[in-house]
Amino acid sequence: MTKNNHEFLITRKNNHYEVVIGLEVHAQIKSNSKLFSSSSTKFGAEPNTQVSLVDAAFPGMLPVINEFCVKQAIKTGIGLKAKINNKSVFDRKNYFYADLPQGYQISQYKHPIVGEGKVILDMPYGQKEIGIERLHLEQDAGKSIHDIDPENTLVDLNRSGVALMEIVSKPDLSSPEEVNIYIKKLRSIMRYLGTCDGNMQEGSLRADVNVSVKKKGEEKLGTRCEIKNVNSIKFMQMAIIYEANRQVDLLEEEKTIDQETRLFDTKKNETRSMRSKEDAHDYRYFPDPDLLPLEVTNDFIDSIKLEIPELPDEKKKRFIEKFKLTPYEATILVSDIETSKYFEEVTNNSDIKLATNWITGELFALLNEKNLEISESPISSRNLSKLINLIKNGTISGKIAKQYLK
Amino acid sequence: MSEISSLTLTELVKNIKEKKLSSTEITKAFVERSQKSKELNTYITEDFSSAIEKAQKFDDKPNFDLKLPGIPIAVKDLFCTNGVRTTAGSKILNNFIPTYESTVTQNIWQQGAILLGKLNCDEFAMGSSNETSFFGNVQNPIDKNLVPGGSSGGSASALAANLTPVTIGTDTGGSIRQPASFTGTVGLKPTYGSCSRYGIVAFASSLDQAGPMSKNVKDCALLLEVMSSYDKKDSTSIDFNRSKYSLELNNNIKGKKIGIPKEYRVDDMPIEIEELWKKGIEHVKECGAELVDISLPHTNYALPTYYIVAPAEASSNLARYDGVKYGFRSHGENLIDMYEKTRSEGFGDEVKRRIMIGTYVLSSGYYDAYYLKAQKVRRLIKKDFDVVFNQVDAILTPSTPSSAFKIGEKTNDPISMYLNDIFTVPINLAGLPGISIPAGFDKNDYPLGLQIIGKAFDEQNILNIAYSIEEKINFKNKITDWWIK
Numbered sequence: 036m037t038k039n040n041h042e043f044l045i046t047r048k049n050n051h052y053e054v055v056i057g058l059e060v061h062a063q064i065k066s067n068s069k070l071f072s073s074s075s076t077k078f079g080a081e082p083n084t085q086v087s088l089v090d091a092a093f094p095g096m097l098p099v100i101n102e103f104c105v106k107q108a109i110k111t112g113i114g115l116k117a118k119i120n121n122k123s124v125f126d127r128k129n130y131f132y133a134d135l136p137q138g139y140q141i142s143q144y145k146h147p148i149v150g151e152g153k154v155i156l157d158m159p160y161g162q163k164e165i166g167i168e169r170l171h172l173e174q175d176a177g178k179s180i181h182d183i184d185p186e187n188t189l190v191d192l193n194r195s196g197v198a199l200m201e202i203v204s205k206p207d208l209s210s211p212e213e214v215n216i217y218i219k220k221l222r223s224i225m226r227y228l229g230t231c232d233g234n235m236q237e238g239s240l241r242a243d244v245n246v247s248v249k250k251k252g253e254e255k256l257g258t259r260c261e262i263k264n265v266n267s268i269k270f271m272q273m274a275i276i277y278e279a280n281r282q283v284d285l286l287e288e289e290k291t292i293d294q295e296t297r298l299f300d301t302k303k304n305e306t307r308s309m310r311s312k313e314d315a316h317d318y319r320y321f322p323d324p325d326l327l328p329l330e331v332t333n334d335f336i337d338s339i340k341l342e343i344p345e346l347p348d349e350k351k352k353r354f355i356e357k358f359k360l361t362p363y364e365a366t367i368l369v370s371d372i373e374t375s376k377y378f379e380e381v382t383n384n385s386d387i388k389l390a391t392n393w394i395t396g397e398l399f400a401l402l403n404e405k406n407l408e409i410s411e412s413p414i415s416s417r418n419l420s421k422l423i424n425l426i427k428n429g430t431i432s433g434k435i436a437k438q439y440l441k
Numbered sequence: 442m443s444e445i446s447s448l449t450l451t452e453l454v455k456n457i458k459e460k461k462l463s464s465t466e467i468t469k470a471f472v473e474r475s476q477k478s479k480e481l482n483t484y485i486t487e488d489f490s491s492a493i494e495k496a497q498k499f500d501d502k503p504n505f506d507l508k509l510p511g512i513p514i515a516v517k518d519l520f521c522t523n524g525v526r527t528t529a530g531s532k533i534l535n536n537f538i539p540t541y542e543s544t545v546t547q548n549i550w551q552q553g554a555i556l557l558g559k560l561n562c563d564e565f566a567m568g569s570s571n572e573t574s575f576f577g578n579v580q581n582p583i584d585k586n587l588v589p590g591g592s593s594g595g596s597a598s599a600l601a602a603n604l605t606p607v608t609i610g611t612d613t614g615g616s617i618r619q620p621a622s623f624t625g626t627v628g629l630k631p632t633y634g635s636c637s638r639y640g641i642v643a644f645a646s647s648l649d650q651a652g653p654m655s656k657n658v659k660d661c662a663l664l665l666e667v668m669s670s671y672d673k674k675d676s677t678s679i680d681f682n683r684s685k686y687s688l689e690l691n692n693n694i695k696g697k698k699i700g701i702p703k704e705y706r707v708d709d710m711p712i713e714i715e716e717l718w719k720k721g722i723e724h725v726k727e728c729g730a731e732l733v734d735i736s737l738p739h740t741n742y743a744l745p746t747y748y749i750v751a752p753a754e755a756s757s758n759l760a761r762y763d764g765v766k767y768g769f770r771s772h773g774e775n776l777i778d779m780y781e782k783t784r785s786e787g788f789g790d791e792v793k794r795r796i797m798i799g800t801y802v803l804s805s806g807y808y809d810a811y812y813l814k815a816q817k818v819r820r821l822i823k824k825d826f827d828v829v830f831n832q833v834d835a836i837l838t839p840s841t842p843s844s845a846f847k848i849g850e851k852t853n854d855p856i857s858m859y860l861n862d863i864f865t866v867p868i869n870l871a872g873l874p875g876i877s878i879p880a881g882f883d884k885n886d887y888p889l890g891l892q893i894i895g896k897a898f899d900e901q902n903i904l905n906i907a908y909s910i911e912e913k914i915n916f917k918n919k920i921t922d923w924w925i926k
Binding site: 088091092093094095096097098099100127129131132133136137138139188190317319320321324325326327 | 521527529534537539540541543638639640641642643645646647673674675676677753754756757759760761763765766767776780800803804805808812
């Protein structure tokens with residue numbers, strides 16, 4: 036591990052401040068049905084068409100755990116090199132809201148399904164390890180819609196009961212850029228595993244961002260503020276920069292920072308206080324008596340391990356060793372599972388160096404320009420491979436090949 | 442033949458199978474008697490015309506292989522019934538009509554039973570006298586102005602008054618056994634996990650169990666056999682080998698070891714209860730059972746433990762009644778105002794009291810001192826039973842510390858009301874089966890019950906013991922039909 040020599044500091048007069056960031060990422064599990072009911076989880080359906088009696092909390096309805104979602108969480112835990120707990124407990128987090136039909140969210144509080152793990156970030160200044168505190172399973176709430184009816188709030192329960200993984204990092208992140216890379220790495224791992232599609236526009240990946248600042252070199256952490264429910268990397272970065280500067284200004288004025296929950300206003304680019312620590316909800320967590328503790332055997336965990344594909348870190352290592360790629364090239368090629376597949380298909384029959392250059396250069400530029408995913412590439416891996424062979428054996432020039440690509 | 446409505450379930454089934462009575466005749470008999478018995482206030486929702494239609498349909502195409510062929514049954518209004526209003530005795534569900542059926546009621550309809558109607562109960566099953574119901578208190582047919590017990594008070598009263606041949610109730614802390622004891626009927630709370638909780642309006646999820654109520658032990662065994670099933674829709678349902686309770690019922694309890702717990706000799710226990718217990722002990726002895734003095738040292742803590750655990754779970758279970766999705770809604774200026782008005786107007790005092798207690802004991806700063814400690818004590822109580830069940834096959838105790846009391850007598854004294862559950866609550870905390878059978882009378886000729894507690898999943902054993910005591914005692918309820926003019 037290289038030491039972080041590329042510091043992100045906020046400076047006022049002669050004072051330099053470091054930023055300490057921890058993320059609670061809410062990742063929607065890729066699953067056809069919800070965590071405790073068989074309703075569909077398909078995105079974009081008509082409001083309230085994917086709601087079972089359980090999701091709407093009708094009297095006498097009981098939750099039954101979806102085994103597939105448990106498997107997905109364990110898979111993700113394995114991908115995060117984390118400890119899988121043989122026994123975990125579902126708790127009720129009690130609060131009233133119109134889009135929370137049960138009056139409580141079923142979540143895991145004291146005993147999560149996944150314990151400590153780690154994520155490796157490839158930063159320009161070297162690799163950095165971000166600790167994972169835990170991963171737990173919980174239900175999503177429904178959606179309150181305030182802007183359709185002038186007098187009433189409307190509620191859509193399609194999302195109510197959808198399975199989420201809350202992935203809590205240690206406060207190991209120290210810049211907006213590290214947050215960017217961390218989210219992308221997490222998303223990449225989950226896409227490799229098929230456990231979350233990572234689609235931030237559809238809300239499949241959102242995060243609560245914990246931010247605090249401290250004078251450079253100081254050991255003691257500052258008072259942190261939690262910025263709730265930020266749904267894009269750009270907004271996370273903007274929120275962190277605003278919030279860290281706000282906290283530094285307070286410290287410079289010798290004012291105290293209150294531990295509080297804040298909201299990020301994307302239009303005004305500022306964070307606003309939502310509630311102070313004193314007003315914090317008392318969620319009255321207690322074990323859900325409708326559900327027995329979740330027990331998973333080592334055999335079950337081992338059987339899931341067999342389904343784990345080669346993950347980005349391992350693939351990167353292999354690409355470097357086998358194809359003699361630079362770490363930079365390898366990082367780019369493994370960051371997305373589809374890209375890595377495409378690359379391996381092309382290199383099956385053609386020159387590696389040329390393939391690397393053509394994919395990371397011309398192809399990426401083309402896709403970028405046309406706003407396409409690699410899976411939608413106008414040129415198939417087979418054809419690119421042929422093209423590269425033609426260049427290699429001198430049949431056509433690179434210039435002609437470029438024209439062909441366009 | 443005696444009056445149809447006074448026949449037992451077993452007799453009715455026999456008569457139907459032998460084609461001596463039709464389902465229509467039987468159903469009409471119970472409907473007519475129910476209609477003459479409005480003063481008891483046992484029904485919240487009647488489903489009489491539909492019941493007679495179903496009975497006629499059964500008679501047109503009878504299936505005598507079923508266990509409850511064409512038998513009309515009224516059930517506690519805590520079971521969700523598809524298309525029939527289900528209120529849980531509360532204003533907040535006054536207009537609620539489920540589109541689904543509870544597993545337990547589904548099981549009995551599948552065996553040929555027919556729904557007569559929904560029976561009164563304490564609001565959300567919170568009460569020991571049926572006085573907390575939004576639909577008014579229920580009269581005990583034993584005597585005017587006497588409570589039938591609770592929370593399955595409407596069920597016990599309807600059963601004792603011959604308005605239904607058998608019924609089903611739910612028991613969270615004694616809600617089947619106590620009213621059975623107060624009305625001279627039989628009531629059984631099965632092992633936790635025996636009957637599915639799916640579709641039953643929840644009170645305290647870790648304690649709630651549905652169970653049969655009947656006029657005799659044989660009927661009880663038959664109804665339990667039909668009700669109990671493993672159900673994947675309830676994650677706490679247990680997949681164990683269920684006995685054919687009615688077929689395997691016998692009165693041979695020779696050599697059975699029966700424990701008599703010294704902690705159940707509470708102070709101020711009426712002499713009549715003491716004598717009833719002694720009489721019960723004599724009876725099982727005569728049947729060849731062996732008596733063993735036992736100790737359940739944590740018995741004293743059961744009631745306070747129960748009144749932390751049950752309200753804690755209830756406070757969370759009842760959060761869903763918020764006026765947003767179904768049930769009663771009061772108009773509010775904003776969301777919070779709507780919640781407050783809906784829940785203030787929709788819930789009665791006892792329900793509010795328990796929601797407040799439950800919210801308090803789960804609050805941060807109190808959780809460890811109350812809820813967590815109660816959970817620890819609950820484990821100790823369970824351990825008490827585990828230990829004695831190494832020595833004995835069953836335990837014999839009184840069902841309640843007194844006979845039925847007068848309507849209004851305890852409504853202003855919740856603690857004295859809660860004390861009624863002192864002998865029944867430990868069994869729920871330990872998840873064990875318990876049965877109450879009528880065993881005698883007090884000086885007013887009000888019935889008194891004995892409770893037999895069994896090992897988990899050992900319902901057959903307690904049914905057999907109850908069956909043999911029943912034979913010895915030959916109990917006959919003294920009901921004068923005073924309410925029928």
